[in-house]
Amino acid sequence: MKKYLLAVQFDESAPWPPEEDLRQRARTSKVTADMQAAGCWVFVGGLVGSHATTVVRPGNGTTTMTDGPFAETKEQLGGFWVIQCDDLDQALAWGEKCALACGSPIEVRPFEDAHGTEHEDV
Amino acid sequence: MDLDGIYRAEYGRCVATLTRLLGDIDLAEEFVQDAFAVAVQKWEQAPPPNPGAWIVTTARNRAIDRLRRESTREARHAQALLLRQPDELQEVGPVRDDQLRMMFTCCHPALSPLARTALTLRLLGGLEVAEIARAYLVPEATVFQRIVRAKKKIRDAGIPYRVPEAAELPDRLTSVLTVLYLVFNEGYASTLGRLLRTDLCLEAVRLTRELAELMPDEPEVLGLLALLLLTEARRPARVGPSGELVVLAEQDRSLWNRQLIAEGHELVRRCLRRNQPGPYQLQAAINAVHTDGPATDWAQVLALYDQLLRHTPTPIVALNRAVAIAEVHGPGPALAAIDELDLPGYHLLPATRADLLARLGRTAEAITAYDLAITLATNDTERTHLRRRRARLEREA
Incomplete structure (x- = not known):
């Protein structure tokens, strides 16, 4: 099994009206429940807006802190799922469900231990 | 002995089967090339009756030999896959379904469109990187990088090596067909006088023929x-x-x-x-x-374009349909049909306009449109063709 990150690229410049926000939350909860039922769910989390973000940077053995997200772009990480499945096609199928539920683009990215199949094979 | 011909015909099939046996495209390519190198010495006068089977068997045996001696993770993984297939006959040959798997993997929508084309030509067509680069008029290093990156994504992202299930098949098949169509088009639109470009057309026809046999x-x-x-x-x-x-x-x-x-x-x-x-x-x-027959039945062509436009409402289809309108209803209605089209940078829009304007006797406007088309045309043959038309119009005016 491989693990995949499904990251929600949320457009913060155009927030949802409250009633649409509720509907969207209901839709994403449903997707999470489906993942759990399918046995591929690992983690899910929604994030507070990027206004609440602080960046901690290393330098010369010490650190500095700055307010705000790392990159000031319109689209910010809004939340994410972690799932495990056989291959990219399965991950993309969940990605499609997530994108429709969120109304936002989803970045599908494999975790680094992707080659870890050797434990089962050898 | 036509080793080049055999290589071109068998390379893709052999790599596809070895990819299934070893679970890795790079390893598959390496051992298939290895087997062809052995073939050069062993076959001498005549190839065996089934060269593909010989290559697959040789590649597989050499893979088993070498992977046993190695202990990298890739080697262990490939060896495990090989050992899981004890039922395979001693003499194995290319398996046709493997090619289909490879087509769907190479044309996976998670890969960039350019990578899909390059991978398809390299892995299924057996074209060398240099040949692909020459055909597409891009530096060899660009093609090489594109292929390396695509193979890395296939491995790291876990793009599966299988024929998609019924539910996803229509979308995925469209992606395969698009790649084959684009390869052909690239060859056809600029074929003129360039032998290598002709190769692209023939390769697209060959691969589409195989796909038609498989599906x-x-x-x-x-x-x-x-x-x-x-x-x-x-x-x-x-x-x-x-x-x-x-x-x-x-x-x-x-x-x-x-x-x-x-x-x-x-x-x-x-x-x-x-x-x-x-x-x-x-x-x-x-x-x-x-x-069909000595001349085109334009009314039938127009009816088919009407249907096509409903299916695929793109400006290119609308432009081609206008050519049929001109033949059936005259240049006036055709000109009206393309008036609203937005195809920035596409030379065939002003070229078609020029043609229709000329037929309507609006010579000055036609010449201006030809000028624009000549500026936008990307290949010499088409540019020459448009210049000739423009010159003829000027002479007649």
């Missing part, structure tokens, strides 16, 4: 094959004695390849019987009308 029940696959055959059939008439472009209406029909046309027509009839029209089948049907 004989998919009407759009048959449609694409028919479209390519009927287009390819007219190629000998498309270029004049001094390398100039000859338009359909002025082509010497006796130069057309009758055998390909007959094959294309038969495929179109098979599609019609199925009655599940799609964009490739409709384009094939249009080309069947063009290649």
Whole structure:
């Protein structure tokens, strides 16, 4: 099994009206429940807006802190799922469900231990 | 002995089967190349009766030998896969389904469109990186990088090596057909005078033929094959004695390849019987009308374009439809039909406008449109063709 990150690229410049926000939350909860039922769910989390973000940077053995997200772009990480499945096609199928539920683009990215199949094979 | 011919015909099949056996495209390529190197020495005068099976068996045996001695993770993984197939006969050959798997993997929508084309030509067509680079007029390093990156993504992202399930098949098949169509088009649109470009057309036809054999029940696959055959059939008439472009209406029909046309027509009839029209089948049907009898039945072509436009409402289809409108209803209505089209940078829009304006006697406007088309045209043959038309118009004015 491989693990995949499904990251929600949320457009913060155009927030949802409250009633649409509720509907969207209901839709994403449903997707999470489906993942759990399918046995591929690992983690899910929604994030507070990027206004609440602080960046901690290393330098010369010490650190500095700055307010705000790392990159000031319109689209910010809004939340994410972690799932495990056989291959990219399965991950993309969940990605499609997530994108429709969120109304936002989803970045599908494999975790680094992707080659870890050797434990089962050898 | 035609080793080049065998290589071109068998490379893709062998790599596809070895990829399944070893679970890795790079390893598969390495051992298939290895086996061909052995073949050069062993075959001497004549190849074995089934060269593909010989290559696969040799590649597999060499893979087993070497992987046993190695202990990298890739080697252990590949060895485990090999050992899991104890039932395979001693003599193994290329498995046809593997090629289908490879086509779907190479044309996976998670890969960039350019990577899909390069991978398909390299892994399925057996074209060398240098050949692909020359055909697409890009530096070799660019093609090489694109292929390396795509293979890395296939491995790291876990793009599966299998034929998609029924639910995803229509979308995924479209992606495969698009790649084959684009390869052909790249060869056809700029074929003139360049042998390598002709290779792209032939390769696209060969791969589409194989796909049609593997998926004989998919009407759009048959449609694409028919479209390519009927287009390819007219190629000998498309270029004049001094390398100039000859338009359909002025082509010497006796130069057309009758055998390909007959094959294309038969495929179109098979599609019609199925009655599940799609964009490739409709384009094939249009080309069947063009290649039927001594002259084109334009009313039928227009009816097919109407259907195609409903299916695929793109400005390119609308532009081609306008050419049929001009033949059936005259240049005035055709000009009205393309007035609103937005195709920035596409030379055939002003070229078609110029043609229609000239037929309406609006010479000055036609010349301006030809000038724009000449600036936008990307290949010399087409540019020369447009200049000739413009000059003829000026002489007549």
